[in-house]
Amino acid sequence: MSNTALLPQPTAHRHLRAVEDLAPPTPAPALPAGTAPRGxxxxxxxxxxxxxxxxxxxxxxxxxxxxxxxxxxxxxxxxxxxxxxxxxxxxxxxxxxxxxxxxxxxxxxxxxxxxxxxTPGGVTVDISRRRVHVDGEAAALTFKEFELLQYLVLREGRTIERTELVSSLWSSSDEEAPGERTIDVHVRRLRAKLGRYEDIVRTVRGSGYRFDRHADVEIHFGHGTPSPDRF
Structure with a gap:
């Protein structure tokens, strides 16, 4: 007997071989004309x-x-x-x-x-269309205010430090890149436009800001919505 046959095989390979031995290959489903599988x-x-x-x-x-x-x-x-x-x-x-x-x-x-x-009313944040409605009325958010809200929404429940908000939402080429405390002004303006739902954007004392969801807040993630890269 060859010594090679006694060597342990990687787990994934062993599982694959076991499946191949027990079951005949499954025919591939028909593909739409003009397409090819890429992954x-x-x-x-x-x-x-x-x-x-x-x-x-x-x-x-x-x-x-x-x-x-x-x-x-x-x-x-x-x-x-x-x-x-x-x-x-x-x-x-x-x-x-x-x-x-x-x-x-x-x-x-x-x-x-x-x-x-x-649920009627409440706050609707439509990420794909970049719109926010408060009790059915469109909220007139500026570009940066929406970017700020979206950044917090996509990281729901995590406290975001002011330095991260500045570095992520303003590039070094921006003429009016804010300091850390200027973020507070943007948050205040955003909250004012959220009206009675302002506390969905919470201040974490000494740290930064966090998006918290209420039962009357809907988030619409449309096609192409960015997800945080964590891996």
């Missing part, structure tokens, strides 16, 4: 709390998958991002993720929800 998306539904309960973190899972893919297909390119969804969103985790990342069939199903099931 695939694997939607993983698990939040930070569940990952911690399993003894891992989201970044640990991502790196493990990348290592496995590197063994199986060294030429594969990868990109991973975190899926943002409303806090307390119901349903299966993986379905929430598919909708947050704009998977076509999930988005199509969400558009079929009856209008009466949607």
């Amino acid at each position: 695939f998306a694997l939607y993983v539904g698990i939040d930070e709390a569940k990952a911690v309960a399993d003894g891992v973190s989201l970044s640990t899972i991502v790196e493990a998958l990348r290592r496995t893919l590197g063994e199986l297909a060294p030429h594969a390119e990868t990109y991973a991002t975190v899926a943002l969804a409303p806090a307390g969103a119901g349903g299966r985790d993986v379905d929430v993720v598919r909708l947050a990342l704009h998977e076509p069939s999930a988005v199509a199903r969400s558009k079929q929800e009856p209008a009466e099931d949607r």
